[in-house]
Amino acid sequence: MREVTSGAGRAGRRPEKTAAGGGPGYNPRVSQSIKIAGGGLSGLATAVLLARQGVEVEVYDRHRGGGGRFTGGWQVLENESRELDALAELRAIGLAPDFPAIPATRALFLDGSERRFEVASAAPYAYFVRRGGAEGSLDSWLRRLALGAGVVLREGVAAPPDADVIASGPRQADGVARELVFTSDLPDTVAVLFDPAITPTGYAYLFCLGGHATFGVAQVRRVRRLAAAREAAWRRFREVLGEFDVRDGNEHGQFMNFSLPRHLRGEDGRWHVGEEAGVQDFLFGLGNRLALRSAGLAAAGIAGRWDGAAFRSTLLRPMRTTVALRFVYERMGRRAFAAFCSRASRGDFRRFLIRLQRPDAAKDAIARLVMAAWRERHGCRHTPLCVWCRERES
Numbered sequence: 502m503r504e505v506t507s508g509a510g511r512a513g514r515r516p517e518k519t520a521a522g523g524g525p526g527y528n529p530r531v532s533q534s535i536k537i538a539g540g541g542l543s544g545l546a547t548a549v550l551l552a553r554q555g556v557e558v559e560v561y562d563r564h565r566g567g568g569g570r571f572t573g574g575w576q577v578l579e580n581e582s583r584e585l586d587a588l589a590e591l592r593a594i595g596l597a598p599d600f601p602a603i604p605a606t607r608a609l610f611l612d613g614s615e616r617r618f619e620v621a622s623a624a625p626y627a628y629f630v631r632r633g634g635a636e637g638s639l640d641s642w643l644r645r646l647a648l649g650a651g652v653v654l655r656e657g658v659a660a661p662p663d664a665d666v667i668a669s670g671p672r673q674a675d676g677v678a679r680e681l682v683f684t685s686d687l688p689d690t691v692a693v694l695f696d697p698a699i700t701p702t703g704y705a706y707l708f709c710l711g712g713h714a715t716f717g718v719a720q721v722r723r724v725r726r727l728a729a730a731r732e733a734a735w736r737r738f739r740e741v742l743g744e745f746d747v748r749d750g751n752e753h754g755q756f757m758n759f760s761l762p763r764h765l766r767g768e769d770g771r772w773h774v775g776e777e778a779g780v781q782d783f784l785f786g787l788g789n790r791l792a793l794r795s796a797g798l799a800a801a802g803i804a805g806r807w808d809g810a811a812f813r814s815t816l817l818r819p820m821r822t823t824v825a826l827r828f829v830y831e832r833m834g835r836r837a838f839a840a841f842c843s844r845a846s847r848g849d850f851r852r853f854l855i856r857l858q859r860p861d862a863a864k865d866a867i868a869r870l871v872m873a874a875w876r877e878r879h880g881c882r883h884t885p886l887c888v889w890c891r892e893r894e895s
Contacts, residue, residue, distance in 0.1 A: 534559065535803065537668055538660030542789060543775025544668030545643035545652075546796035547803075550595055552650035554804055559653045561660035564634075571632035571640065572751050574682035574715035575708040578602065578628040578639075579787040581854035582819060587628060587790050594797035600642035602628040603710055605691055608850070610842040611741060613696035613835035618842040622851035629691075629710055630789070639789070666772045666799065671758030673882040675891065676703075676786050677724045678755040679731050680717035685709055687745040694734055695838040701726065702831050704785075705734035707742070714747075717755070719786055722831065722894055759783045760883040760890035761820055765799045765812065772799045773884050780816065783823040784830060784858070791816065822860045825867035828875075 535551055537544045540562025548558045580587045588598045604625035610618040631638040647654065660669070687709040694705040703720030716738070718730045739745075760779030766772050774780070775792040782788055798812055833841070845853055877892045 533557070535666060536561065536661060536664045537666040538664035539668030539670060539775075539777065540564065540644075540654065540656070541668060541670055541775060541792075542639065542643060543777075543780075543792040543796045544666065545640070545647050546594075546596060546793050547666055547668065547772075547774055547800050548652045549643065549646045549650050550797065550800035551803060552647070552652045553595065556803075557653075558647075558651075559655060560647065561655045561658055561664065563657065563659055565656045566634040571634075571638075572682055572753055573631055573633040573635050573638065573713075574680055574717075575629050575710065575713070576632045576639070576715075576789060577787050578630050578789050579626075579782070579785070580624070580628060580790075581626045581851050582782070582790070582858045583815075584855065586624070590790070591793060594793065596643075596646070596793070596797075600630065600639055601637050602630050604628055608691040608693060609741075610845060611692065611694045611696070611737065612839040612842050613698055614839055616839065616842070617741065618846040620842075620845045620850040622849045624851055626851040626854060627787075629708060631713075632789075664771070666774060666803070667777050667884070668774045668796075669777050671756055671776045672884065673758060673893075674724075674756035675759040675781075675783075676719065676721040676757040677727060678717050678719035678757075678786070679727050679752070680715055680755060681747075681750055681752045683714050683716075683750040684712055684748045685714045685746050686712065687714060687742065690714075690742065692738060692742065694737055695842060696734075696737075697834060697838065699733045699737070700730045703730070705730070705738070707738045709745075719755075721783075721786075721827070724894070757781050757786045757788060758883070759820075760881065760887040761817065761824075762884070762886040763888045764886060765795060766802060766807075767885055772803060773886055774799045777884065779883055779887055779890070780820070783820065784826045791820075818860045818865075819858070821868045821872075822858060822864045824871055824875075825864040826858065828867065828871040 534557035537548050537560045540560050544560055548560050552558045578587050591598045605627040606625055607621045610620055632640060634640060690709045692707045700718055700720055702722040705718045707716045718727060718734050720727055758776040758779060759781040762778050765778055774795045776788060778795060780791045780795045872889050875891045877890045881890050883890055
């Protein structure tokens with residue numbers, strides 16, 4: 502086991518407690534030590550927010566050096582699900598975004614009929630961030646904040662069974678991806694392929710920024726065809742973008758976890774955050790922003806300031822909306838995707854996506870019907886917080 506601390510750790514002067522007091526909703530546990538299982542985004546973010554309130558926090562991470570299953574590839578911090586900018590939301594939570602984040606305002610969409618569509622937005626529709634343990638990644642930023650706040654990181658060791666916060670990542674594969682991370686001479690590129698004949702229930706992507714590239718295919722269903730989808734999508738990108746170098750390639754798999762939680766706190770009093778709680782976008786599989794949002798909600802709840810209305814409006818309802826949109830997405834054929842790409846290329850792309858994903862009564866109604874039809878009826882491996890998840894593919 503490796504214990505990592507900083508000068509501001511337990512041996513040093515602890516931050517002044519700000520969450521104590523006997524007001525409404527006060528939770529006396531805030532003055533005690535908290536153990537967190539998992540050192541990913543949601544676990545570390547929860548740790549930082551609690552430590553800054555004077556709580557003694559220990560984070561148990563079975564991986565050494567941070568970064569978990571990620572190997573340095575580009576990931577998306579989405580900025581198109583709500584009006585509030587993603588970086589401004591992090592500031593509001595209490596996590597000043599001091600990490601490299603490349604704003605994305607343009608992209609190339611490819612459809613199944615070999616047509617190209619340029620999309621653009623005035624404000625970023627996303628920020629590209631690195632994931633993994635290397636310096637400059639989203640994970641290393643949070644790790645630095647945690648150490649600076651006095652959090653004790655216990656690396657390479659399993660969490661104790663009495664951990665107060667569970668942030669151990671996905672419990673089952675509700676969506677999968679296959680990625681190749683490499684260096685290249687390809688100019689800066691953000692390209693996405695929407696072709697149900699190649700990636701049924703998913704899409705393929707190629708991001709290259711500053712010579713660092715990530716190529717992948719992602720699907721929610723028909724995952725047995727992932728290898729064939731990868732080969733076909735790779736050929737398509739090479740045909741469209743031309744020849745480019747592929748150096749220092751590192752291929753690996755990813756998977757996502759999605760279920761609707763009734764709360765972030767279980768009946769046993771333990772809190773769950775991030776994908777371990779099922780928190781994820783079910784439409785495109787972009788979960789970084791939701792994971793950090795869940796950390797902010799849980800940290801406030803541990804401090805006695807649980808906001809049920811915010812949980813329902815900023816986490817649960819948007820997730821339900823993505824269930825409705827996922828239903829529509831999986832029924833789109835080549836013509837529908839071509840129409841989607843064409844529509845996205847006209848006008849401001851971020852505004853288009855915000856309108857598409859904004860919760861409303863119609864999407865709520867679709868979600869209710871879809872959830873009744875898709876419900877898993879034979880048990881799942883999600884947390885006890887799960888009130889709905891999709892039937893697993895046979």
